[in-house]
Amino acid sequence: xxxxxGLVKRYGSTMAVNDLSFTIRPxxxxxxxxxxxxGKTTTMRLILGLDAPTQGSVTVGGxxxxxxxxxxxxxGALLDAKALHGGRRARDHLLCLAHSNGIPRRRVEEVLxxxxxxxxxxxxxxxxxxxxxxxxxxxxxxxxxxxxxxxDEPVNGLDPDGILWVRTLMRGLAAEGRTVLVSSHLMSxxxxxxxxxxxxxxxxxxxxxxxxxFVRSSSQQSVHVRSPQAAELAARCRExxxxxxxxxxxxxxxxxxxxxxxxxxxxxxAAAHGIALSELIPVKASLEEAFMELxxxxxxxxxxxVTP
Amino acid sequence: xxxxxxxxxxxxxxxxFRAATFGDVLHSEWTKLRxxxxxxxxxxxxxxxxxGLGAAISAATAHGYAKSxxxxxxxxxxxxxxxxxxxxxxxxxxxxxxxxxSSEYSSGMIRTSLIAVPKRGRVLAAKSLVFAAVTFVxxxxxxxxxxxxxxxxxxxxxxxxxxxxxxxxRAVVGTGLLLAALAVLSVAVGTLLRHPAxxxxxxxxxxxxxxxxxQALPDSWRNPVTEFWPTxxxxxxxxxxxxxxxxxxWPGFGVMCLFTAIVYAIAxxxxxxxxx
Numbered sequence: 290x291x292x293x294x295g296l297v298k299r300y301g302s303t304m305a306v307n308d309l310s311f312t313i314r315p316x317x318x319x320x321x322x323x324x325x326x327x328g329k330t331t332t333m334r335l336i337l338g339l340d341a342p343t344q345g346s347v348t349v350g351g352x353x354x355x356x357x358x359x360x361x362x363x364x365g366a367l368l369d370a371k372a373l374h375g376g377r378r379a380r381d382h383l384l385c386l387a388h389s390n391g392i393p394r395r396r397v398e399e400v401l402x403x404x405x406x407x408x409x410x411x412x413x414x415x416x417x418x419x420x421x422x423x424x425x426x427x428x429x430x431x432x433x434x435x436x437x438x439x440x441d442e443p444v445n446g447l448d449p450d451g452i453l454w455v456r457t458l459m460r461g462l463a464a465e466g467r468t469v470l471v472s473s474h475l476m477s478x479x480x481x482x483x484x485x486x487x488x489x490x491x492x493x494x495x496x497x498x499x500x501x502x503f504v505r506s507s508s509q510q511s512v513h514v515r516s517p518q519a520a521e522l523a524a525r526c527r528e529x530x531x532x533x534x535x536x537x538x539x540x541x542x543x544x545x546x547x548x549x550x551x552x553x554x555x556x557x558x559a560a561a562h563g564i565a566l567s568e569l570i571p572v573k574a575s576l577e578e579a580f581m582e583l584x585x586x587x588x589x590x591x592x593x594x595v596t597p
Numbered sequence: 598x599x600x601x602x603x604x605x606x607x608x609x610x611x612x613x614f615r616a617a618t619f620g621d622v623l624h625s626e627w628t629k630l631r632x633x634x635x636x637x638x639x640x641x642x643x644x645x646x647x648x649g650l651g652a653a654i655s656a657a658t659a660h661g662y663a664k665s666x667x668x669x670x671x672x673x674x675x676x677x678x679x680x681x682x683x684x685x686x687x688x689x690x691x692x693x694x695x696x697x698x699s700s701e702y703s704s705g706m707i708r709t710s711l712i713a714v715p716k717r718g719r720v721l722a723a724k725s726l727v728f729a730a731v732t733f734v735x736x737x738x739x740x741x742x743x744x745x746x747x748x749x750x751x752x753x754x755x756x757x758x759x760x761x762x763x764x765x766x767r768a769v770v771g772t773g774l775l776l777a778a779l780a781v782l783s784v785a786v787g788t789l790l791r792h793p794a795x796x797x798x799x800x801x802x803x804x805x806x807x808x809x810x811x812q813a814l815p816d817s818w819r820n821p822v823t824e825f826w827p828t829x830x831x832x833x834x835x836x837x838x839x840x841x842x843x844x845x846x847w848p849g850f851g852v853m854c855l856f857t858a859i860v861y862a863i864a865x866x867x868x869x870x871x872x873x
Contacts, residue, residue, distance in 0.1 A: 338715045339708055339711060339873045341870075358614070358616035360712065361712075362614050364712075369705055369708065371704075372705030372706055373706050373709060374633060374701070374704050376633045376635070377629075385625050386713050390617045390621060429709065
């Protein structure tokens with residue numbers, strides 16, 4: 290269980306995190322979603338006591354992170370897979386961390402086996418690919434067999450096989466009753482991995498919802514119609530209270546896009562007015578589009594933005 | 598991928614917790630120190646420079662003793678001569694100490710370390726203690742060896758010293774002690790400055806550049822510097838002959854320790870307060 294209350298973090302004049310309140314529950318994978326620069330990593334750093342909040346508080350299992358008596362046994366975290374001494378062998382890296390919390394040596398061998406790195410445990414970490422580093426980072430998070438797990442973009446750099454493995458691991462950890470918080474900027478990945486979503490943009494909470502509900506509410510439907518009498522159909526649809534775009538240069542001379550009506554209704558309307566249809570296609574906005582729609586206002590770095 | 602699962606995090610799992618102790622952090626820092634190659638090379642450099650340079654300086658100076666002037670003979674200090682290499686060797690210790698922390702900052706390892714041990718003072722204390730202990734052991738072994746090698750090379754050409762002579766044992770033991778104090782100072786400076794290059798430059802300035810500049814100053818400026826500059830004051834513990842405007846051995850070492858303690862306290866405070 291992770292609880293944040295009115296969390297604020299300001300770096301100079303930049304509001305990295307702005308009045309965040311949320312509860313992350315055990316037994317679920319909670320996806321922490323937002324565009325780059327939204328404050329995901331900062332929030333995780335605040336949870337882990339790396340940064341001190343400007344205002345508000347965040348607790349893990351009811352306590353501030355820095356007050357946990359055995360931190361690694363309660364919280365496992367992977368923030369940055371490359372945040373290690375490259376000259377140290379993988380096994381030694383894990384040993385340093387295990388010793389710091391009094392975790393027995395055999396647990397190091399166990400987690401190496403879980404992440405599939407036992408064959409390269411004697412290699413120095415600087416020779417690791419990003420994917421191998423991610424696995425090593427996940428191994429270090431699992432060392433203390435913790436009840437709460439926090440992963441910042443864990444599938445970065447992984448091949449499809451690795452992504453599937455991480456997804457299965459996260460789901461398995463949550464099924465064991467643990468609290469799992471995973472950040473990502475990819476909605477499609479979260480739709481497959483997470484049960485619950487926290488969406489933030491520009492440091493503010495935009496949505497705190499189950500994945501199912503998010504999918505239901507945001508998969509907006511439209512209908513794509515091609516007809517020799519497109520203009521007439523558009524007019525009929527507007528009369529019926531729907532929104533129709535086209536026909537124009539954007540859609541093409543005989544194409545309209547209709548929202549606010551499903552394909553069956555459009556078909557009935559066309560039949561009633563004797564309008565011939567050559568195409569009638571229901572179009573579902575993808576989750577990715579829904580997410581972009583939701584966070585459009587809060588994207589920190591727009592490719593073609595206005596000057597500040 | 599392997600289907601190995603990890604135990605459930607139920608209530609009995611949490612009941613088996615024991616709180617992490619300072620001893621655990623010491624164990625961790627010891628593992629960190631011995632699992633990187635730079636430790637081996639820096640300690641090797643300390644031993645080789647300490648013994649080798651000491652031997653070379655002892656032999657060369659002893660051969661010139663007969664022809665040297667009366668003033669030189671009056672301040673003849675064979676103990677210090679045989680330990681002269683340690684001053685250069687101390688640079689290897691300073692660099693290793695500084696890198697122990699600052700390389701964690703440059704690699705990002707510090708975040709992993711502070712997540713594992715969020716009570717940050719423990720990390721600094723354990724790092725300093727482990728490194729100071731290792732330095733002390735290596736420093737004493739090196740300084741005793743350098744002393745015996747140096748005296749063997751001096752004897753026959755010039756008066757040489759024995760461990761039983763007044764002040765000699767204190768100077769030889771003091772060399773290892775001073776090195777251990779320097780180890781703590783460099784860990785603190787590494788924590789304070791965080792950037793490896795800046796921290797190493799700072800230690801070189803403290804050890805060599807500022808004392809060197811002082812030599813070029815007029816007496817009225819130079820004397821207080823040679824008397825109270827921490828590393829020069831601390832160095833009095835390692836010499837048998839004391840020239841004018843220097844502190845006595847133990848007060849001198851006290852100045853070095855006080856300086857180290859002040860830097861350490863600032864480093865501790867900043868480590869605790871700064872975002873990592």
